Amino acid sequence: MTGTLFGVGVGPGDPELITLKGLRCIEAADVIAYPQLEDTPSFARSIVSDFINDTQDELPFTVPMLSDPGPAQLAYDNAAKAIAMHLDEGKVVTALCEGDPFFYGSFQFLFSRLGETHRVEIVPGVSSLMSCAASMAMPLSARNDILTVLPAPLSDDDLRDRLSRTDAAAIIKLGRHFDRIHALLRALDMEEQAHYVERSTLPNQRVLPLDRVDGAKVPYFSMILVHKRGEAQR
Amino acid sequence: MTGTLFGVGVGPGDPELITLKGLRCIEAADVIAYPQLEDTPSFARSIVSDFINDTQDELPFTVPMLSDPGPAQLAYDNAAKAIAMHLDEGKVVTALCEGDPFFYGSFQFLFSRLGETHRVEIVPGVSSLMSCAASMAMPLSARNDILTVLPAPLSDDDLRDRLSRTDAAAIIKLGRHFDRIHALLRALDMEEQAHYVERSTLPNQRVLPLDRVDGAKVPYFSMILVHKRGEAQR
Numbered sequence: 001m002t003g004t005l006f007g008v009g010v011g012p013g014d015p016e017l018i019t020l021k022g023l024r025c026i027e028a029a030d031v032i033a034y035p036q037l038e039d040t041p042s043f044a045r046s047i048v049s050d051f052i053n054d055t056q057d058e059l060p061f062t063v064p065m066l067s068d069p070g071p072a073q074l075a076y077d078n079a080a081k082a083i084a085m086h087l088d089e090g091k092v093v094t095a096l097c098e099g100d101p102f103f104y105g106s107f108q109f110l111f112s113r114l115g116e117t118h119r120v121e122i123v124p125g126v127s128s129l130m131s132c133a134a135s136m137a138m139p140l141s142a143r144n145d146i147l148t149v150l151p152a153p154l155s156d157d158d159l160r161d162r163l164s165r166t167d168a169a170a171i172i173k174l175g176r177h178f179d180r181i182h183a184l185l186r187a188l189d190m191e192e193q194a195h196y197v198e199r200s201t202l203p204n205q206r207v208l209p210l211d212r213v214d215g216a217k218v219p220y221f222s223m224i225l226v227h228k229r230g231e232a233q234r
Numbered sequence: 235m236t237g238t239l240f241g242v243g244v245g246p247g248d249p250e251l252i253t254l255k256g257l258r259c260i261e262a263a264d265v266i267a268y269p270q271l272e273d274t275p276s277f278a279r280s281i282v283s284d285f286i287n288d289t290q291d292e293l294p295f296t297v298p299m300l301s302d303p304g305p306a307q308l309a310y311d312n313a314a315k316a317i318a319m320h321l322d323e324g325k326v327v328t329a330l331c332e333g334d335p336f337f338y339g340s341f342q343f344l345f346s347r348l349g350e351t352h353r354v355e356i357v358p359g360v361s362s363l364m365s366c367a368a369s370m371a372m373p374l375s376a377r378n379d380i381l382t383v384l385p386a387p388l389s390d391d392d393l394r395d396r397l398s399r400t401d402a403a404a405i406i407k408l409g410r411h412f413d414r415i416h417a418l419l420r421a422l423d424m425e426e427q428a429h430y431v432e433r434s435t436l437p438n439q440r441v442l443p444l445d446r447v448d449g450a451k452v453p454y455f456s457m458i459l460v461h462k463r464g465e466a467q468r
Contacts, residue, residue, distance in 0.1 A: 009360075009364070011253070012358075014255070015254075016253065016254045016255035016258070017253045017254070017255055017358065018253065018254060019245070019250065019251045019252065019253055019254075019360060020249075020250045020251070020252060020253075020254070020257065021248070021250035021251055023254065024250070100360075100364040100367075101368070102364065102367040102368060102372070102373040102374045102375075103363070103364050103367070103374050103375060103381075104374075104375050104376060104377070104379070105373075108373035108376055111371075111373065112373075115371065120371075122367075122368035122371065123251075123368070124246075124251065124360050124364040124365045124367070124368040124435075125360060125364070126243075126253060126334075126358050126359060126360055127361065127363075127364055129337070129361075130243070130334040130336065130337050130358040130359070130361055131358045133336040133337070133356075133358070134335070134336060134356035134357070134358040137345075137349065137354075137356065138336070139335075139336040139339075139342035139345065139346075140336045140337050140338075141336075141337060141338050141383065142338060142342055143338070143385070144385040144387050144388060144407075145338070145385070146382065146383065146384060146385075146388070146392075146396060147337075147382070147383040148380065148381070148382050148383075148400075149375065149380065149381040149382075149383075150380060151377070151378040151379070151380075153378050154378060154380070158380070161399070162380060162399065165395070165396065165399075166382075173378075201358075
């Protein structure tokens, strides 16, 4: 008799954007697991902190953000082992994940380690892809649009090629790449079709045209949405 | 003093996948508006039917599914006029939308008609893009993956080009296009990397390899996810 691991997408930041099912899985948990960065409290936990009660065990694990994936893989190995011990005791473990667990989500690294040996259920969440479009009050895609999601660390050549062949694009994981991406969009004559949003759905959310963004202060949780059609379709 | 229009994404089908905010906007509504097809009850309404009470007015509007967009545009014109009358009386109108309002969602066609004249708030929802990955228990994208969303009605040339230049793809709006897409994926030697899901998160959900799908019975709400990397990253 082993327990169940729920991988819950807690949404983009506004606590009200968790799903009813996600909330139920948090309330039912014996153990709440979540990733955190060194020196920073867990963003995923902060979103749902009002829903966690003090009878629940918490299992934070620190994931290093380095270009070498080795230390992060070791962190997930250790977190998976700790979670497996709880599951083997028959406990319910709910792992929190910002946004959606399987859309560039951290939960997949626990799933790849535990999915074959334990009972795991994925609870999808509201992704920042959708919430950023809502924050901008600009539709993401319609009808037969091609939509391409592009991580900012990709090379200029890759980005240029994909941006020139899509109807709409979301450029994610901006952080320190903002100025390079901005220059690229300007060179492609797509600056006017692009908008920037940071901290979507949080109280300090900001939506800006690209030329008003300070590239030195762009957080990791920011995104550029590009709409080649320029305006909403009717 | 005019009312507010909430555009609420009600998620992919499981009523528990609505957000707390979406539920609040439904409960607060004087009027619930939703699209329906001819001869078919509204799918969006069916998802949240338990949350609607009989003191609330309902405003269904019928949207024809034709290749000529004219009749659908007329339907949205008329629906927007009816909604505007309620807003002008100071009422709260909540418009339901399957999945997310701005990700290929129907709500954008109300937004394009009412967004400049009335107070409109978008409430993002869980998209079928994310729920299909959860249903398949296969991550959609990780790290610096490029993810491309491709509507099935696109030409073979367009699909072939984009599929050959992406790490992961979601092919949406399958319906009667399934057999053509299946042949295309086979020709690209990508059949093994592709999986099919229909009615994600509903009790009659099915996840199948492509060669077990009957192309004559593929519903509109179905999707193929392609993962070129073949398996989850660690």
